[in-house]
Amino acid sequence: MADSSEPFDLNICSLHLTIDDLPDEILVEIFGELEALQQRLLQRTCARWKRILLSRRLQLVVRMDVKIELKGKDPRFKFSTFPALVKRATCLCRSPHIGRCSDDLLPVFRKILHNRTTVIQLNWIENSESYSLIEALTAWVAVFALVSQVKTPAKDGTLAEGANLTHVMLDNAVAIDGLHNLIVLAQTRTGRGSDLWRNHDPVPFKTIAYRRCRFELFGYYTSLFNNPSQYRDSLMNPFPSSHCSWVRPPMRVLDLTETKEALEQAVANSIIQSLPPLPSSIWDTLRDKVRELSTVSQMRWKAELIRKEKRFSTAQADDISLEDVEWSQLGCLTLLFFLCFDDVRIVAN
Amino acid sequence: MSTAASSSTSETIAEPGLKIKVSTKEGEVFELDEKVAKMSQVIRGILEDLGEQNGGDDSVLPLTQVETRIFRKILVWLKYHAGHDKEEAPKAEEDEIIARFCEEIPEWDQKFLNVDQAVILEIMLAADYLDIKKLRGLCCKTVANILKTKTVEQIREMYGIENDFTPEEEEEIRKQTAWCEDEPPRQGSNH
Numbered sequence: 001m002a003d004s005s006e007p008f009d010l011n012i013c014s015l016h017l018t019i020d021d022l023p024d025e026i027l028v029e030i031f032g033e034l035e036a037l038q039q040r041l042l043q044r045t046c047a048r049w050k051r052i053l054l055s056r057r058l059q060l061v062v063r064m065d066v067k068i069e070l071k072g073k074d075p076r077f078k079f080s081t082f083p084a085l086v087k088r089a090t091c092l093c094r095s096p097h098i099g100r101c102s103d104d105l106l107p108v109f110r111k112i113l114h115n116r117t118t119v120i121q122l123n124w125i126e127n128s129e130s131y132s133l134i135e136a137l138t139a140w141v142a143v144f145a146l147v148s149q150v151k152t153p154a155k156d157g158t159l160a161e162g163a164n165l166t167h168v169m170l171d172n173a174v175a176i177d178g179l180h181n182l183i184v185l186a187q188t189r190t191g192r193g194s195d196l197w198r199n200h201d202p203v204p205f206k207t208i209a210y211r212r213c214r215f216e217l218f219g220y221y222t223s224l225f226n227n228p229s230q231y232r233d234s235l236m237n238p239f240p241s242s243h244c245s246w247v248r249p250p251m252r253v254l255d256l257t258e259t260k261e262a263l264e265q266a267v268a269n270s271i272i273q274s275l276p277p278l279p280s281s282i283w284d285t286l287r288d289k290v291r292e293l294s295t296v297s298q299m300r301w302k303a304e305l306i307r308k309e310k311r312f313s314t315a316q317a318d319d320i321s322l323e324d325v326e327w328s329q330l331g332c333l334t335l336l337f338f339l340c341f342d343d344v345r346i347v348a349n
Numbered sequence: 350m351s352t353a354a355s356s357s358t359s360e361t362i363a364e365p366g367l368k369i370k371v372s373t374k375e376g377e378v379f380e381l382d383e384k385v386a387k388m389s390q391v392i393r394g395i396l397e398d399l400g401e402q403n404g405g406d407d408s409v410l411p412l413t414q415v416e417t418r419i420f421r422k423i424l425v426w427l428k429y430h431a432g433h434d435k436e437e438a439p440k441a442e443e444d445e446i447i448a449r450f451c452e453e454i455p456e457w458d459q460k461f462l463n464v465d466q467a468v469i470l471e472i473m474l475a476a477d478y479l480d481i482k483k484l485r486g487l488c489c490k491t492v493a494n495i496l497k498t499k500t501v502e503q504i505r506e507m508y509g510i511e512n513d514f515t516p517e518e519e520e521e522i523r524k525q526t527a528w529c530e531d532e533p534p535r536q537g538s539n540h
Contacts, residue, residue: 017470019492019508026477026489033493037529044501044522047513061446111528119446167443169450209447251451 020048027052035123036064036112059114063121066105068139105142113161120162121169136174140181170210182208182267186256204256211251215271217336247274268333275332283327286338290322297343298322308334369396370409373417378409379424385431390480414478419471426461426472426484434483454490462491 019027031039031053039058043050052058113120124139146162168185175181186205249270254263293301302317309330312320327335369386372378387393395410412420440448454462462469473488496504505512514522523530 017467017474018510019470020510022470022474023477026473026485029486029489030493030496033490034496038497040526040529042496042501042504043526044514044519045504045512046510049510050522060442108528119443121450167447169447171450207447209450211451253447253451 024052024055028055028057032058032061034063036062037108040112056116059116061119061121062112062114062117063123064109064112065123065125066139066142067125068105068135068142106145109146110161113165115161115163117162118164119167119169120165121171122173124170124172124174126172126174139173140175144185166204166206168205168208170208171212173210173213175213175215182210182254182263206256207253208256209251209253210249212248214246214248216246217271217275217340247271249274272332275336278332278335282335282339286327286335287323289338289341290325293322294343297341301338301341304334304337305330308337370407371420372409372411373415373420374413375417377417377420379420381424381427382431385424385427388427388431388481390482392479394480412479415475416471419468419475422468422472423475423479423481423484426458427481429457429461430483449486449490454487458487462487466492466495 019030022030027049031042031049034042039053043053122143124136126135170182173181185208249267250273252266252270254266256263258266290298290301299317301322302320305312305320305325306315306317311329327338367383369381369383369392370378371381371386371392387396392410399408415423462472469488469491473485473492476482476485476488499507504510512519
């Protein structure tokens, strides 16, 4: 009987196996791990690789790098407040430049996607250390355009490229809107967030998986793309400098067949788990904020306490004294709301 | 973390259970715990075909395509993962892909596969033969990570692959894939 514990140094063996000795099925699996553009470039290696790289099996999963580098970025623009960012983003969206970035990306998406593709992996590539939220926003505009793109189906009724996508995997994405970027992504697909699909019957996404992503915290409350109605009346600012304004939640697979509430809860749990401890200085910050709140804003805070915190759930707003609230006893997502809340804004009817 | 990746197989699986004997290409016989052996879908299938009541006898399952030196290495991996992995039901292809996306190559496996490329290819072939999907996938990901950093010319040289295209054919492919070449960052301007 052989002794399986006998040490054996494989590196000193004389072996002659090369990648060319592998069967097609294994090469398919190796090539399947590569990014779409690299798959195309490797077609030039030899006739066998070209044949395998063009095989239908590799059309099921497409992995793609998303690179956006805005030229001539306005160096004066600093991400100071959310309203400022919204204003800036609105200007950019009206200008042709973000559209041009999307226009550059879309033909690439169309070339690499097939109507058999069911899984897409998008890898955010940050080109420089100064990769900004505006660039992240541009990338999302392109991604939304990708998932909502509709090409007129062919006469034989075959679906457009990407029409059968059901699974999205996001790597290293920077999401200003945090969770809401993902929800809008899903809604865009189902037609709830866009009318682009109204003449077609797209396959709704089943899952969105993310890893190494960076979510801006206030994106939990408000959104460039999908302002949740309960916060429509609030002006949100970035967190005080004593607190990190973003989190990297652990990798996760969101099941989009679940309700929106369940999805929100899942991501809220992710955020809570990955949030660094809040510094004790925030208690003073909150006490100071309370003193400066307008009456309308105070009512908004009380409503938030009743909505979010169990101990206040049966209280009447008039019975709550904000100055007596034990801030340290509140859940961290409630605290984050108060930290980024600036004021109630007047919403025109 | 165990240092089993350094090729020691002294780690033992807690469950005594049934023992399965297998023989390598050279005829060397190894005795494996049932849980370890069944991580290979091929061995699992054979055992199920034979009926598990026969598993405890002296019959030896021949693994005629696997050399002893590679089998020893695979055994290290099997023993480690039999002791550390949760049993999972087979997944649909897409779910498998997502599960793999959500799983970085664990540190232990990275160390395990930190060997000469030719050895990785041998392990990959053996894992394919034995139908150990997870190990085969790890090897594929590792090789793909190597390919990601190389140009076509470097790959041809590294693996001794002959360029069997005519100059005209190669030029044609170049034209077809020119849009991927040196793909610049998509540029716009936000004035």
